[in-house]
Amino acid sequence: xxxxxxxxxxxxxxxxxxxxxxxxxxxxxxxxxxxxxxxxxxxxxxxxxxxxxxxxxxxxxxxxxxxxxxxxxxxxxxxxxxxxxxxxxxxxxxxxxxxxxxxxxxxxxxxxxxxxxxxxxxxxxxxxxxxxxxxxxxxxxxxxxxxxxxxxxxxxxxxxxxxxxxxxxxxxxxxxxxxxxxxxxxxxxxxxxxxxxxxxxxxxxxxxxxxxxxxxxxxxxxxxxxxxxxxxxxxxxxxxxxxxxxxxxxxxxxxxxxxxxxxxxxxxxxxx
Numbered sequence: 001x002x003x004x005x006x007x008x009x010x011x012x013x014x015x016x017x018x019x020x021x022x023x024x025x026x027x028x029x030x031x032x033x034x035x036x037x038x039x040x041x042x043x044x045x046x047x048x049x050x051x052x053x054x055x056x057x058x059x060x061x062x063x064x065x066x067x068x069x070x071x072x073x074x075x076x077x078x079x080x081x082x083x084x085x086x087x088x089x090x091x092x093x094x095x096x097x098x099x100x101x102x103x104x105x106x107x108x109x110x111x112x113x114x115x116x117x118x119x120x121x122x123x124x125x126x127x128x129x130x131x132x133x134x135x136x137x138x139x140x141x142x143x144x145x146x147x148x149x150x151x152x153x154x155x156x157x158x159x160x161x162x163x164x165x166x167x168x169x170x171x172x173x174x175x176x177x178x179x180x181x182x183x184x185x186x187x188x189x190x191x192x193x194x195x196x197x198x199x200x201x202x203x204x205x206x207x208x209x210x211x212x213x214x215x216x217x218x219x220x221x222x223x224x225x226x227x228x229x230x231x232x233x234x235x236x237x238x239x240x241x242x243x244x245x246x247x248x249x250x251x252x253x254x255x256x257x258x259x260x261x262x263x264x265x266x267x268x269x270x271x272x
Contacts, residue, residue, distance in 0.1 A: 009260040016253035020069045020246050026051070027066030034063030035218045043236050055225075055239055056232060064220035065242050071215060072222055072250065075136060076201045080194050082140040087147025088190060092178060094148070095155030105152070109145045117142050121204055125213040135214050139201055150193050154186035188265035195258035199251045206247055222247045 027034075032050070038058030046053050052061040094105035112120070124138035158164060158181075167177045208214030209223030217224065222243040229239030 007260050007263070009256045009263075013253040013256035013260070016249040016256065019249050023062065023246065024066045024069055027062050030062070032060040032063035034060050034065075034067050034220050036060070043232070052242055053236070053238060055228065055236075061239065061242060064225060065222070065246055067220040068222040068225055068243055069246050069250070071132070071219065072202050072205060072247065075132065075139075075205050075215075076198045078136045079139040079143055079201045079205075080198050082136065083143035083197065084147050084190070084194055086140070087144035088151045088183075090144070091148035091151025092155050092182060092186075095152040095159065096174065096178065096182075102152070105148060109148060112142065112145050118204065118207060121208060122211065122213055125208055130213075130216040132215060132219070135205065135208065138208075139204055142204075143197055143201060146193055146197060147190065150189060151186060154189060155182060158182060158185055192258055192262045192265065195254060195261055199254040199258070202247065202251055202254070 030051075036059060038054065041050070041054045041058035042056060044050060044054040044058070050060050050062065052065065055061055055064070090105055094102040121138050121142050124141055125135055128134035128138055164177060164181055167181055172180075205214055206221065206223035206226070209221035210227045211223075212227070215221035215224055225243040226240050226247075229236065229243070232239055
């Protein structure tokens with residue numbers, strides 16, 4: 001474990017995560033309200049009360065960015081969790097059963113993949129309406145495909161392995177074989193997929209919020225803050241800088257952790 005933590009990618013990821021975490025802790029310590037409008041503090045600069053200044057409605061930028069960081073991370077974890085449960089379940093079932101079940105899943109996956117992911121997420125988010133829960137549903141409806149295809153491929157590669165055939169010959173039920181033998185042996189690539197998926201979901205959530213079909217006011221999303229700040233780029237560029245920087249650092253950190261996990265768990269790299 002210590003050797004993995006000493007990897008350069010992991011160290012850099014921890015450095016990237018330090019800034020969003022520190023900003024969130026400082027905002028919690030100061031107790032600012034990112035949704036309180038104060039017209040006397042419109043576009044106010046940095047001060048002791050507002051370390052990152054205020055936005056066009058006099059709201060504390062530090063508190064809003066901290067809320068955006070929490071929302072982005074929370075939505076990302078929720079979407080990846082839902083996508084993983086649905087996708088892995090369908091992928092394992094398709095790979096194990098084969099036949100019409102496998103064909104049906106692949107055709108369904110092909111239909112989803114025939115649309116650009118962001119456009120399909122926009123359409124679903126617009127159809128489902130505003131709300132964080134509906135946003136999670138829209139993103140998960142797009143994100144399950146990657147887990148399903150990967151789980152199916154892994155199950156197909158292990159389906160006729162000697163230890164699986166031995167479990168079958170011993171009369172073990174399919175659910176027991178799946179939970180005892182298949183899932184532990186396919187967990188590593190799925191964990192890497194989840195890590196990269198988390199980065200993609202955070203970008204997707206920010207993009208949908210930027211377009212106005214994601215997180216709705218008065219909640220503070222990093223994408224919403226970037227959209228609102230883009231109108232005042234020449235007057236107050238920091239309104240875009242801070243949420244954009246936090247989004248960049250979180251996505252960079254997750255991608256670096258994904259790279260480190262892949263290098264750590266890929267047995268082919270160990271053999272090389």
